[in-house]
Amino acid sequence: MAADALAHVANGIADGLDPRLLIEELAVAKFILEQNGIVLYRARMEEGLPIEYVSGNVAHFGYSADQFKSGAVSFADVVHPDDRDRVLAELHDHVAHGRREFIQQYRIIAAQGAVLWIEDRTYVRDIADGAGIYLEGIVTDVTERHRAQERLRQSLTQTIGAIAATIDKRDPYTAGHQRRVAALARAIAEQLGLGADQTEGVYLGALVHDVGKMAIPVDILSRPGRLSFEEFALVKTHVRAGVDVLRDVVFPWPIIDMVAQHHERLNGSGYPAGLAGDSIRLEARIIAVADVFESMSTHRPYRPALAVDIALEELLRGRATLFDADAVDACLTIARVHAGDQSALWAALERGRDAPTGTGDGPLAKLEAARD
Secondary structure, X not given: OHHHHXXXXXXXXXXXXXXXXXXXXXXXXXXXXXXXXXXXXXXXXXXXXXXXXXXXXXXXXXXXXXXXXXXOOOHHHHEOHHHHHHHHHHHHHXXXXXXXXXXXXXXXEOOOOOEEEXXXXXXXXXXXXXXXXXXXXXXXXXXXXXXXXXXXXXXXXXXXXHHHHHHHHHOHHHOOHHXXXXXXXXXXXXXXXXXXXXXXXXXXXXXXXXXXXXXXXXXXXXXXOOOOHHHHHHHHOHHHHHHHHHOOOOOOOOHHHHHHHOOOOOEOOOOOOOOEHHHOOHHHHHHHHHHHHHHHHOOXXXXXXXXXXXXXXXXXXXXXXXEOHHHHHHHHHHHHHHOOOOOHHHHHHHHHHOOOOOOOOOOOOHHHHHOO
């Protein structure tokens, strides 16, 4: 690589090697840099990150080295405004924790206005005599790689949507269940302040959390009345069946863990693995809250929809013992603020309000709450 060649040149100078050979290697490194959209830079770790040195194919991005070194073009001019705060926050966090090498990916604005994705491999250098901290980096254009990843992500998203639609068509009684759970899970994730990528993962995981129900006879899933012990044991196998369906698919999110763990409970009383506490992924804990809330607040063939307040009371009863406390609190906030919304999710919650407020035997029976 160009960076390796440059390092070899520097080492050669220090070791007193033939300058002519070193000049040839430097020329090769320069050629590689200029042909591949690679830029080397050195910046002072201070306000504005002023550039003191820059080389390579700066023209690939529509600028000149002099523009950076003179300050005519700055960090704020180049980095996309939607990424600036994140890039700076990550940078200061890395430095504060003593990390000497790290990689960031972010968008920049080329001189012609095009938005490009770059990979910035940064090395932190402490200069002797108290001169300060410098950042030395290698910038590479990864726009095409990012576009390929986005195409793959879109393809996976469409595949997940197709799977969810197949499940909905197979079982008319729970048609839309996964979609509503996904909408609520996404809202909870946003309320908790999860990042956009993690929130998207929660949404997609919720869309297929019940994919394993394709292995369960429809007459059991939709049968009025309570299930026998044997029938409920069969329903519980949908979790492992879902994992088997998705096992060979490579997702950029922990989808399989979400499917595997959405019936686990904080105190270890869930299934199939009896996981407890932080052994359960946050994403799965969020889906569990959304799943139970949606199941209780919409109609099922084995019981009428419960009022939203009753569904919330049931979640509060299990807060911090069965269900993630923060996820329950977020669900409570969302339900109270948006209960009248006419989206797919809140229309289901609105219908739940019209259900009887008393069911005769108190909290929703464990077997019936878990059927969804």
